[in-house]
Amino acid sequence: MTRLSPKAVGVEILMDDAEAPAPRVDKPVLATEQLSLWYGSTLALDAITLEIPEKKITAFIGPSGCGKSTLLRCFNRLNDLIDVVRIEGALRFHGVSLYGPEVDVSQVRARIGMVFQKSNPFPKSVFENVAYGCRIHGVTRRSLLAEIVERSLRGAALWDEVKDRLDESALGLSGGQQQRLCIARAIAIEPEVILLDEPCSALDPIATAKIEELMQELKDRYTLVVVTHNMQQAARVSDYTAFLYLGRLIEYGETARLFVKPQKKQTEDYITGRFG
Amino acid sequence: MPLRRRSDLVGHLMTWLCAGTLALNLLLILGLLGLLASEGLSYFWQKPLWLLELTDGKKILGELYETEDIPQSGRAGEEQKTRVRVKVGNRDLSGSDFRWIDEAQIVARSRPADAAVLERLEWGNFHGFARELRAHGQTLARGEDAVWPLLDKLLREKAKERDALEALEKGELGRINYALERLRLAERKLSLETLPDAERTRRAEALSREQAEQQAAYASVAARIREKRSAFVAETLVVETADGVQRELPVGYVMRAIRPNALGFAGAAKLYLSRAGEFISGEPRESNTEGGIFPAIFGTVMMVLLMSIFVAPFGVIAAVYLREYAKGGVLVRLVRIAVNNLAGVPSIVFGVFGLGFFVYLVGGTIDQLFYPEALPTPTFGTGGILWASLTLALLTVPVVIVATEEGLAAVPQIAREGSLALGATQFETLWRVVLPAAAPGILTGMILALARAAGEVAPLMIVGMVKLAPALPVDGNFPYLHLERKFMHLGFHIYDVGFQSPNVDAAKPLVFATALLLIAVVLASNLVAILVRNHLREKYATRSI
Numbered sequence: 001m002t003r004l005s006p007k008a009v010g011v012e013i014l015m016d017d018a019e020a021p022a023p024r025v026d027k028p029v030l031a032t033e034q035l036s037l038w039y040g041s042t043l044a045l046d047a048i049t050l051e052i053p054e055k056k057i058t059a060f061i062g063p064s065g066c067g068k069s070t071l072l073r074c075f076n077r078l079n080d081l082i083d084v085v086r087i088e089g090a091l092r093f094h095g096v097s098l099y100g101p102e103v104d105v106s107q108v109r110a111r112i113g114m115v116f117q118k119s120n121p122f123p124k125s126v127f128e129n130v131a132y133g134c135r136i137h138g139v140t141r142r143s144l145l146a147e148i149v150e151r152s153l154r155g156a157a158l159w160d161e162v163k164d165r166l167d168e169s170a171l172g173l174s175g176g177q178q179q180r181l182c183i184a185r186a187i188a189i190e191p192e193v194i195l196l197d198e199p200c201s202a203l204d205p206i207a208t209a210k211i212e213e214l215m216q217e218l219k220d221r222y223t224l225v226v227v228t229h230n231m232q233q234a235a236r237v238s239d240y241t242a243f244l245y246l247g248r249l250i251e252y253g254e255t256a257r258l259f260v261k262p263q264k265k266q267t268e269d270y271i272t273g274r275f276g
Numbered sequence: 277m278p279l280r281r282r283s284d285l286v287g288h289l290m291t292w293l294c295a296g297t298l299a300l301n302l303l304l305i306l307g308l309l310g311l312l313a314s315e316g317l318s319y320f321w322q323k324p325l326w327l328l329e330l331t332d333g334k335k336i337l338g339e340l341y342e343t344e345d346i347p348q349s350g351r352a353g354e355e356q357k358t359r360v361r362v363k364v365g366n367r368d369l370s371g372s373d374f375r376w377i378d379e380a381q382i383v384a385r386s387r388p389a390d391a392a393v394l395e396r397l398e399w400g401n402f403h404g405f406a407r408e409l410r411a412h413g414q415t416l417a418r419g420e421d422a423v424w425p426l427l428d429k430l431l432r433e434k435a436k437e438r439d440a441l442e443a444l445e446k447g448e449l450g451r452i453n454y455a456l457e458r459l460r461l462a463e464r465k466l467s468l469e470t471l472p473d474a475e476r477t478r479r480a481e482a483l484s485r486e487q488a489e490q491q492a493a494y495a496s497v498a499a500r501i502r503e504k505r506s507a508f509v510a511e512t513l514v515v516e517t518a519d520g521v522q523r524e525l526p527v528g529y530v531m532r533a534i535r536p537n538a539l540g541f542a543g544a545a546k547l548y549l550s551r552a553g554e555f556i557s558g559e560p561r562e563s564n565t566e567g568g569i570f571p572a573i574f575g576t577v578m579m580v581l582l583m584s585i586f587v588a589p590f591g592v593i594a595a596v597y598l599r600e601y602a603k604g605g606v607l608v609r610l611v612r613i614a615v616n617n618l619a620g621v622p623s624i625v626f627g628v629f630g631l632g633f634f635v636y637l638v639g640g641t642i643d644q645l646f647y648p649e650a651l652p653t654p655t656f657g658t659g660g661i662l663w664a665s666l667t668l669a670l671l672t673v674p675v676v677i678v679a680t681e682e683g684l685a686a687v688p689q690i691a692r693e694g695s696l697a698l699g700a701t702q703f704e705t706l707w708r709v710v711l712p713a714a715a716p717g718i719l720t721g722m723i724l725a726l727a728r729a730a731g732e733v734a735p736l737m738i739v740g741m742v743k744l745a746p747a748l749p750v751d752g753n754f755p756y757l758h759l760e761r762k763f764m765h766l767g768f769h770i771y772d773v774g775f776q777s778p779n780v781d782a783a784k785p786l787v788f789a790t791a792l793l794l795i796a797v798v799l800a801s802n803l804v805a806i807l808v809r810n811h812l813r814e815k816y817a818t819r820s821i
Contacts, residue, residue, distance in 0.1 A: 076697060078693060081692075083603065106700065107699065108699075109697055109698065109699040110698070113697065113698070114693075114697040116690060116693065116694065116697075118690055120688075120691055120693070120694040122691070122694065122695070122708075123713060132698060132700075132708070133698035133700075136698060136699060136708075182694070185694075185698065186697075186698070189699065
């Protein structure tokens with residue numbers, strides 16, 4: 001590490017114990033190795049190494065500002081939009097470096113979809129929202145589009161609610177429906193991975209339960225990575241959980257094990273609610 | 277003292293101050309519109325015609341316009357004297373339409389029912405009495421009761437004849453003239469070209485054949501016009517002024533004959549609408565102090581439309597680059613400052629730039645490259661509607677850039693990310709998500725630009741706006757759209773009629789009417805843009821949670 005901000009130095013002092021043990025996955029979909037990220041001169045991610053298993057739900061938990069969303073946005077290179085971001089280390093998708101010089105960013109994003117914290121349907125009809133990605137990637141035949149839209153909306157457990165209002169504006173849907181529409185929009189282009197950035201933080205408990213249920217269904221076909229600040233949610237839905245704190249990966253392991261028998265004191269403090 | 281209300285004097289005062297300021301603004305705007313409306317709209321209303329008998333035995337037939345105190349009178353116990361401004365008409369006899377008459381000189385006044393106002397094609401209105409109708413020197417009717425029914429019928433016939441004549445002169449003859457001019461230019465072009473002799477002769481012969489055809493057509497149309505014209509002036513009307521001077525004038529030269537004192541309300545209202553319609557749809561006469569202002573309305577609207585066509589893509593693309601693509605650096609900041617300052621440059625500077633750059637440089641080059649046969653007469657190398665719109669586009673582009681940038685900045689980042697995360701490129705995101713969402717902001721910029729452009733006069737005076745344009749920039753002659761032509765403009769019309777007119781008294785109400793119309797045109801164009809914007813806003817409403 002060449003440069004360290006005062007904050008990062010603080011992290012260094014705080015974490016005097018050894019590297020967190022990480023589960024080794026047979027064929028990881030996504031893998032980071034010593035991934036560090038700076039916003040200008042501020043270190044946001046500090047040498048993170050982890051592997052995301054296929055067709056499982058991996059949750060990132062940690063207090064606000066710990067870097068969990070930043071890490072998530074590295075996977076589909078959305079951090080590229082910020083000029084001052086600088087990345088070191090490796091990030092591989094099926095063993096291929098995502099930041100390699102020959103990599104097409106839009107192809108990366110087509111295979112690694114994303115659902116945001118705030119639902120962000122386009123100000124278009126429900127149909128056009130779901131069809132948007134397909135149109136971008138060259139599907140123009142109306143019948144094929146209709147088929148994809150129906151399949152995606154069914155996949156996102158939204159079809160029955162919106163099948164009669166496909167031509168109405170998506171902005172007329174409720175918050176939970178909008179978020180499921182965003183999920184439908186993401187799966188319409190058949191990605192391998194879906195990144196979910198606190199998908200339920202703006203939703204009520206019933207809508208949240210629907211999304212969580214949907215995530216369980218989706219993991220049969222997709223690899224899911226979900227960021228949440230809600231530990232109960234992580235415990236409920238995820239197969240693996242990574243705990244980040246101040247830009248470092250503190251602990252990563254099977255959810256059942258991590259919540260019952262945390263190996264690090266900070267993890268235990270966090271999940272027992274002693275800080276957060 | 278728990279829960280006691282705190283007195284908030286300053287807050288109350290501020291509220292009243294804000295409300296008062298708004299009320300004052302509204303009052304000023306309403307006052308301006310009210311003045312324009314009352315002065316402009318009353319212009320078309322026919323006033324009664326008074327017969328005034330003066331102390332010196334003279335009689336005057338006129339419309340009373342205003343009464344005012346005579347300066348220097350009414351001092352030292354003297355009685356205050358007043359005078360009236362009277363529109364007496366008969367410019368061909370007395371030299372001026374309006375007269376001031378001291379009220380002390382008026383012995384008697386009456387409103388004779390048979391007193392008539394004749395609106396003529398030339399020399400303004402005639403005030404007097406209709407005495408006799410003649411055809412080819414023979415009396416057709418004599419006396420009021422006989423003359424008027426026949427006159428009304430004749431006027432309707434003559435109006436049709438006038439339209440037919442105009443259609444011949446402006447339509448057919450204009451087309452032939454246009455064709456002849458093109459042939460002349462083609463001939464000259466041929467003499468400038470280097471061609472084998474045989475080819476040259478062949479083409480020259482074809483041209484002269486065509487020329488002969490057109491000239492023959494010209495002669496036949498001209499003969500038809502002569503014939504119609506002599507029929508047009510066959511019937512004459514003998515009229516007599518209040519003083520007993522008789523004139524004989526062709527009925528064809530009379531647009532309307534009115535007896536104001538016998539008009540009644542319905543007749544007056546009909547006359548009002550007819551005059552207002554003529555004002556909007558007619559061509560100006562008598563150095564713009566009479567007739568309509570249609571060419572000016574047309575020129576204004578067309579120029580503003582052309583300007584929008586130029587400025588919209590130009591400004592939007594520049595703003596998109598500044599906001600979406602350019603990395604925020606010193607250069608971008610400098611460009612932004614420069615753009616903002618451009619909005620503060622006096623408009624006449626843009627006019628001078630337009631003259632130097634568009635007219636002389638670009639237009640001159642176009643002439644040399646494409647219209648060498650017409651030189652030294654410039655085609656594009658002189659002011660025209662194209663250069664005027666481009667100059668105005670330059671003037672309004674900062675407004676559009678600033679508004680578009682604001683519109684783009686208001687599109688939430690999360691909307692862009694949603695598109696990018698689906699694998700869309702930056703351009704696809706811009707085209708499909710960002711620009712539609714920013715469209716209302718862009719249209720707000722266009723509205724401001726339209727308003728600014730429609731009201732701008734100074735720069736246009738040197739890049740193609742004229743007092744009287746011989747032809748509209750759009751007509752039936754190929755290529756139908758003549759962007760090189762000079763044009764008339766409502767703003768300049770106001771200035772010209774109000775301050776450059778030989779007949780100020782007659783022109784004054786026209787200034788108000790024209791100003792009212794200009795405001796209406798600006799309002800109408802803004803209204804269209806606002807409706808489009810509201811529609812887009814509904815369609816692309818970006819929700820805020």
